[in-house]
Amino acid sequence: xxxxxxxxxxxxxxxxxxxxxxxxxxxxxxxxxxxxxxxxxxxxxxxxxxxxxxxxxxxxxxxxxxxxxxxxxxxxxxxxxxxxxxxxxxxxxxxxxxxxxxxxxxxxxxxxxxxxxxxxxxxxxxxxxxxxxxxxxxxxxxxxxxxxxxxxxxxxxxxxxxxxxxxxxxxxxxxxxxxxxxxxxxxxxxxxxxxxxxxxxxxxxxxxxxxxxxxxxxxxxxxxxxxxxxxxxxxxxxxxxxxxxxxxxxxxxxxxxxxxxxxxxxxxxxxxxxxxxxxxxxxxxxxxxxxxxxxxxxxxxxxxxxxxxxxxxxxxxxxx
Numbered sequence: 001x002x003x004x005x006x007x008x009x010x011x012x013x014x015x016x017x018x019x020x021x022x023x024x025x026x027x028x029x030x031x032x033x034x035x036x037x038x039x040x041x042x043x044x045x046x047x048x049x050x051x052x053x054x055x056x057x058x059x060x061x062x063x064x065x066x067x068x069x070x071x072x073x074x075x076x077x078x079x080x081x082x083x084x085x086x087x088x089x090x091x092x093x094x095x096x097x098x099x100x101x102x103x104x105x106x107x108x109x110x111x112x113x114x115x116x117x118x119x120x121x122x123x124x125x126x127x128x129x130x131x132x133x134x135x136x137x138x139x140x141x142x143x144x145x146x147x148x149x150x151x152x153x154x155x156x157x158x159x160x161x162x163x164x165x166x167x168x169x170x171x172x173x174x175x176x177x178x179x180x181x182x183x184x185x186x187x188x189x190x191x192x193x194x195x196x197x198x199x200x201x202x203x204x205x206x207x208x209x210x211x212x213x214x215x216x217x218x219x220x221x222x223x224x225x226x227x228x229x230x231x232x233x234x235x236x237x238x239x240x241x242x243x244x245x246x247x248x249x250x251x252x253x254x255x256x257x258x259x260x261x262x263x264x265x266x267x268x269x270x271x272x273x274x275x276x277x278x279x280x281x282x283x284x285x286x287x288x289x290x291x292x293x294x295x296x297x298x299x300x301x302x303x304x305x306x307x308x309x310x311x312x313x314x315x316x317x318x319x320x
Contacts, residue, residue, distance in 0.1 A: 001056065002280030003072050003294040008050040008062070013038035016204055019093025021183045025124065026089070026288025038090055041290035042266060044083035045192055055281050062292070074264055075295030076319050082190050084314050085244060087266060087290050090120075090184040096177050097210070098132065098153050098198040101191065102220040103172035110219060117172045118188030119239045119246060121310060123270060125164050126181025132157040133168060133176045134227025141218055144175075144197075148214055153198040158227025167238035167246065169231050173222035185268050187239070187246055187312055195220055238310075243318060247311045251303040261298040265313055267291045272307025276300075 012022075012030055015037025022028040022039050030036045042062070043050050049061040057065050062083055071077035101116035120131070132154070135144065139156045147153045157175060162168070162182065170176055175197070178184065197217035199210050233239070239246040251257060251272070259265070259276075273286040278299030285291055 001069065001072070002278070003069075003296040004055050004278055004280035005276040005283040005297065005299075006052050006057070006062070006065070006292040006294070007054045007283055007289065008042055008292075009053050011040035011043060011048050011050065012036045013040065016202075016210070017092055017094040017096050019091045021091040021093070021124070022089055022288075025183060028288065035093065036091060037093075038088050040086070040088050041268070042083070042085065042087040042292065044190060045086070054283055069294075072296040073294040074319050075262065075316070079319055084190060084318050085266060085312065086188050086190045087268065087312070088186040088188075089288070090178065090182070090186055092178045092180055092182045092184070095180045095200060097196040097200070098157065098175060098177045099194050099196045100175050100217050100220045101172050101193060102195070102216075103222075106173065106220045107193075110216065113193040114189070114191035115172050116189045116191035116193060117241060117243055118170050118186055120168045120170070120178070121185040121187070121238065121246070121270075122162050122164050122166045122168070123183040123185060125162050129162055129181040130179040131160045131162050131168060131176070131182075132179065132227075133160060133170060134158045134174050134225045134230055135221070135223055137226050140223050141221070144221065144223070145214075145218055148198055151198075151201055160227060165234050167233045167248070169239050169241070171225065171241070173220060174225050174230070175217075175221045185270070185310065187244060187310075189243055197221075242315065245313050245315070249309055249311055251301075251307045253303060253305045255303050257301045259293060259297065259299050259301060261296050263313060264295045264319070265293040265311060267293065268310040268312070270308040270310065272303060272305050272309070274301060274303040274305070274307060277302060
């Protein structure tokens with residue numbers, strides 16, 4: 001079968017901190033007044049699997065498509081694992097909990113969980129919006145544990161002002177929280193292991209505190225990760241880590257980019273619109289779309305208007 005660009009049905013997640021920006025900015029089909037905090041654009045987790053919505057494979061999950069066409073999609077006929085990325089949009093109407101995702105060593109030591117390194121690309125930011133990422137210089141486990149008890153965790157975190165167009169890299173083990181007023185594209189490892197350590201003393205809709213995972217979080221946080229030292233990029237190659245690479249591109253109206261075969265790519269459209277074309281079939285795209293280009297896809301991207309997009313690739317050793 002000739003490969004073509006895959007588009008997917010978003011998986012919406014209602015969150016206490018979510019809002020309506022995914023509908024307002026990208027036209028996502030969410031109910032008015034609902035609090036949708038996450039739109040999982042590309043997922044292959046046990047209970048959340050993206051479904052292809054276009055072409056001859058419409059109605060099949062990404063996992064089913066890869067099982068049938070591993071070489072054509074992933075570039076390796078022996079590939080049999082889960083898709084190596086999880087792509088989301090996050091709408092933080094309110095601040096998220098202070099949390100951490102474990103690294104592989106911590107998961108092995110604790111005997112549970114899946115590691116997660118991630119990055120955040122800031123699509124829009126309200127005036128005064130901030131991120132909390134990493135601890136301040138000199139903070140240790142004992143200090144952090146005491147701050148959890150007294151409700152003063154914020155004082156120990158690096159508070160960083162943010163602007164649209166920035167990409168923030170967060171290796172596994174980084175204590176973090178997304179502040180209010182941010183719309184973010186999140187690229188990460190395929191894991192939903194999150195340990196909340198502090199939730200700003202807020203209550204859920206039933207007037208109860210949300211569940212915390214204090215011991216697991218304290219075991220997972222890297223207290224040598226100082227937030228001021230974590231990279232922030234705005235152009236070109238935004239992230240180049242062992243798990244994935246993220247590049248930012250800008251194209252003028254009515255321009256065209258050729259896409260050679262040989263490598264699986266994921267494209268996140270930040271702004272603009274256009275068409276992906278190939279012998280196997282095409283797909284129109286607009287801002288807010290996430291498209292998977294299989295390894296054997298060869299074609300072109302034609303931009304109908306000025307467009308910004310993110311291009312994500314995975315190193316071959318993470319696919320083989």
